[in-house]
Amino acid sequence: MAVGYNNVDVEAATRNGIAVGNTPGVLTETTAELAASLSLAAARRIVEADQFMRAGLYDGWLPHLFVGNLLKGQTVGVIGAGRIGSAYARMMIEGFKMNLIYYDLYQSTRLEKFVTAYGQFLKANGEQPVTWKRAATMEDVLREADVISLHPVLDKTTYHLINPERLAIMKKEAVLVNASRGPVIDEVALVEHLKANPMFRVGLDVFEDEPYMKPGLAEMKNAVVVPHIASASKWTREGMASLAALNVLGKIKGYPAWGNPNLIEPFLKEDATPPAACPSIVNAKQLGLPSSKL
Numbered sequence: 001m002a003v004g005y006n007n008v009d010v011e012a013a014t015r016n017g018i019a020v021g022n023t024p025g026v027l028t029e030t031t032a033e034l035a036a037s038l039s040l041a042a043a044r045r046i047v048e049a050d051q052f053m054r055a056g057l058y059d060g061w062l063p064h065l066f067v068g069n070l071l072k073g074q075t076v077g078v079i080g081a082g083r084i085g086s087a088y089a090r091m092m093i094e095g096f097k098m099n100l101i102y103y104d105l106y107q108s109t110r111l112e113k114f115v116t117a118y119g120q121f122l123k124a125n126g127e128q129p130v131t132w133k134r135a136a137t138m139e140d141v142l143r144e145a146d147v148i149s150l151h152p153v154l155d156k157t158t159y160h161l162i163n164p165e166r167l168a169i170m171k172k173e174a175v176l177v178n179a180s181r182g183p184v185i186d187e188v189a190l191v192e193h194l195k196a197n198p199m200f201r202v203g204l205d206v207f208e209d210e211p212y213m214k215p216g217l218a219e220m221k222n223a224v225v226v227p228h229i230a231s232a233s234k235w236t237r238e239g240m241a242s243l244a245a246l247n248v249l250g251k252i253k254g255y256p257a258w259g260n261p262n263l264i265e266p267f268l269k270e271d272a273t274p275p276a277a278c279p280s281i282v283n284a285k286q287l288g289l290p291s292s293k294l
């Protein structure tokens, strides 16, 4: 069960009349929160400092001990401003008063409106307003942002989206976070970049050859690594299980596909019968399945 389905050959499934279900929406905030956690952990060197403390190396406050990056007033870059990317952007903007630059194939009007409104609120309170920019190219995001989080789907257009050339244009003290899919980053190139740029930091939830890391990554102090736990909250995992089970049940019962997979709340109510529909079938259109609404 997952929202990402890059590991499924949807074309082959469609050719064989097989419906492919996924679990959108219930992972959005949980995954965005983990990306925000990785951003903070990398920017403020939390894991390094924790290891230092546990090793008994702390012998008093020092002005330069584990100095990291301040987020307030800096720029957050989002590549792939869909459900999760937009939720992450809102957290970083509202939580840390960061400015936004994003790159997506589509305009995220709702996100832009949110930043504009929040900027006006800050201004009305005598504070520096936050700003947003939709970048014309991914390179613009990489050049300008202080913290960059990757949230696109994995497909041919995003495979090794972060490569040696693109790493080279990022700021030397940037923070890069990936809670999308491992192969979005060329991990061998990343290890080399981390070695050459000790102030460059990453927070990774996903890896190119999961469950393995590329040689050298585990030794890098400027990398925070966690084992694909972005969606690991109880509410989310229960929601994923419910959506997956309701997709299967719906197919067995011959129900139509739900009309709007971005609006899955009716399937999650504990005190109500779920709609007679499959919550999210990604190849519903290609299979010619009828569509249902509330």
Ligand SMILES: NC(=O)C1=CN([C@@H]2O[C@H](COP(=O)(O)OP(=O)(O)OC[C@H]3O[C@@H](n4cnc5c(N)ncnc54)[C@H](O)[C@@H]3O)[C@@H](O)[C@H]2O)C=CC1
Binding pocket: 003, 004, 005, 024, 025, 027, 031, 079, 080, 081, 082, 083, 084, 085, 103, 104, 105, 106, 151, 152, 153, 154, 157, 158, 179, 180, 181, 205, 206, 228, 229, 230, 231
């Ligand atoms: N680490 C984890 O546990 C989790 C990882 N994921 C990953 O996150 C991905 C995104 O999930 P959602 O936000 O729900 O999907 P979404 O479909 O709402 O957002 C994906 C966004 O990527 C954009 N995009 C596609 N190709 C692009 C390109 N070449 N350049 C820039 N943007 C591009 C799309 O236009 C879309 O806005 C999933 O496909 C999955 O792989 C999702 C949940 C948990």
Ligand SMILES: O=C(O)C(=O)CO
Binding pocket: 001, 002, 003, 004, 005, 027, 230, 231
């Ligand atoms: O849903 C997904 O795409 C995952 O990676 C698992 O949470």
